[in-house]
Amino acid sequence: MVQKNLIDGEWIAGSEAFRNINPSDTNDVVGEYARASAEDARAAIAAAKAAFPAWSRSGILERHAILRKTADEILARKDELGKLLSREEGKTLAEGIGETVRAGQIFDFFAGECLRLAGEVLPSARPNIGVEITREPIGVVGIITPWNFPIAIPAWKIAPALCYGNTVVFKPAELVPGSSWAIVDILHRAGLPKGVLNLVMGKGSVVGQAMLDSPDIHAITFTGSTGTGKRVALASVEHNRKYQLEMGGKNPFVVLDDADLAVAVEAAVNSAFFSTGQRCTASSRLIVTEGIHDRFVGAMGERMKGLVIDDALKAGTQIGPVVDESQLNQDTDYIAIGRQEGAKLAFGGELLKRDTPGFYLQPALFTEATNAMRISREEIFGPVASVIRVKDYDEALTVANDTPFGLSSGIATTSLKHATHFKRNADAGMVMVNLPTAGVDFHVPFGGRKGSSHGSREQGRYAAEFYTTVKTAYTLA
Ligand SMILES: NC(=O)C1=CN([C@@H]2O[C@H](COP(=O)(O)OP(=O)(O)OC[C@H]3O[C@@H](n4cnc5c(N)ncnc54)[C@H](OP(=O)(O)O)[C@@H]3O)[C@@H](O)[C@H]2O)C=CC1
Numbered sequence: 001m002v003q004k005n006l007i008d009g010e011w012i013a014g015s016e017a018f019r020n021i022n023p024s025d026t027n028d029v030v031g032e033y034a035r036a037s038a039e040d041a042r043a044a045i046a047a048a049k050a051a052f053p054a055w056s057r058s059g060i061l062e063r064h065a066i067l068r069k070t071a072d073e074i075l076a077r078k079d080e081l082g083k084l085l086s087r088e089e090g091k092t093l094a095e096g097i098g099e100t101v102r103a104g105q106i107f108d109f110f111a112g113e114c115l116r117l118a119g120e121v122l123p124s125a126r127p128n129i130g131v132e133i134t135r136e137p138i139g140v141v142g143i144i145t146p147w148n149f150p151i152a153i154p155a156w157k158i159a160p161a162l163c164y165g166n167t168v169v170f171k172p173a174e175l176v177p178g179s180s181w182a183i184v185d186i187l188h189r190a191g192l193p194k195g196v197l198n199l200v201m202g203k204g205s206v207v208g209q210a211m212l213d214s215p216d217i218h219a220i221t222f223t224g225s226t227g228t229g230k231r232v233a234l235a236s237v238e239h240n241r242k243y244q245l246e247m248g249g250k251n252p253f254v255v256l257d258d259a260d261l262a263v264a265v266e267a268a269v270n271s272a273f274f275s276t277g278q279r280c281t282a283s284s285r286l287i288v289t290e291g292i293h294d295r296f297v298g299a300m301g302e303r304m305k306g307l308v309i310d311d312a313l314k315a316g317t318q319i320g321p322v323v324d325e326s327q328l329n330q331d332t333d334y335i336a337i338g339r340q341e342g343a344k345l346a347f348g349g350e351l352l353k354r355d356t357p358g359f360y361l362q363p364a365l366f367t368e369a370t371n372a373m374r375i376s377r378e379e380i381f382g383p384v385a386s387v388i389r390v391k392d393y394d395e396a397l398t399v400a401n402d403t404p405f406g407l408s409s410g411i412a413t414t415s416l417k418h419a420t421h422f423k424r425n426a427d428a429g430m431v432m433v434n435l436p437t438a439g440v441d442f443h444v445p446f447g448g449r450k451g452s453s454h455g456s457r458e459q460g461r462y463a464a465e466f467y468t469t470v471k472t473a474y475t476l477a
């Protein structure tokens, strides 16, 4: 059965369908999905526009109940939805279920936020005048999401958009439509009025572009590549619309001489290779001071030998496949580039054969890398990391900050002084001490600096900044 798009409360088949393929086993078709056209996207935008006046004035109990019900269903179906996610994206079952739980928690959090909407009442600078500051929804929000977090990223954009009274046109990545379809179905059945949430699955160059070109989309929230992010920005400036971008990372993980080696290695392996390195918060630059360098590299090699790379759904798998052939080619191209640049491939980097045809790559660790190499400057988005040797903490901090990106950064140290200094001086939106650079909580701000992000933070209460517009009202007493 072809899963359809949701436009104005109706499931619409469209004229074309596309297949969702399991990267662990390319013979396995996860499902078939209707491919929306640019015309479908325009119909979805018109429906969202028409639904906005009523939804923006809907009661907070109605919004709360829908988001609460959605959270409950996602959490109750975590094993089934987690399996679907792992099957379509290739992260391990534990990661797939974990991400599904996170999506449920996000809906739960924003269900609560519906009940906590608040403003401020202030005295005016002039006598006998009262000032009220309130937050109002923006209008139609366009949501464009990537393939690497098929349920959590849609959840952390859709939940606040609806909570604060906006209507939505949602375009998931074509590679992973299954999880997105499932949460839209859940929200629809939870009682969202028609047109409030519209799903248009299909190509970014067609459906996404139609969204960028529409004057009736008042805000766009995007996560994905830097190149597409730039297109979103340019089109948004053209239409004078609000936009928010979460793009790449080249996140540093600093290991100091005084680090607990086991903690450092575990955090580095998680940062660099878990979720097959396909996280914008992944660390691909391991910046290591010279006193611990050789022990760290040796321990990383030992730990990497034990990693189980296999079918995402198999019990015991620790690293699933790369998401598709094009991403696999990007990863192996960068491994070749690293070698040409003079870095030493100390471990891994081989294509692997498993029982089923899939995109299996052994995580790769380069040593003798410099921060000037392309493998240290450009986002690879795969299980490929480089060790950069530095003299001391000061040089480590300089190298860590010497990047066009600024999403996450981490440090392994037992020194309070260095941990405190790093938290203050790392030029990144998120800093982790003795923890992986990736794997964030659902209720606190998420976002970066420099080339990684644009606009206000996502997640937690800070999300209100993007999904609302502030009004200041003056009243003569
Ligand atoms: N920061 C992050 O979390 C992510 C970073 N990336 C980086 O991007 C690289 C490429 O991945 P890729 O999936 O191609 O990333 P894209 O930026 O192309 O995809 C992200 C989303 O944007 C959509 N899109 C593509 N073109 C347009 C357009 N012209 N107008 C509007 N929307 C559009 C995509 O649609 P569709 O895919 O359906 O065509 C997808 O839904 C990765 O290797 C990685 O380096 C990728 C994913 C996430």
Ligand SMILES: O=C(O)CCC(=O)C(=O)O
Residues within 6 Å of the ligand: 148, 149, 153, 223, 278, 279, 280, 281, 282, 437, 438, 439, 440
């Ligand atoms: O590290 C995380 O938990 C989130 C990462 C993320 O949002 C991303 O890779 O797009």
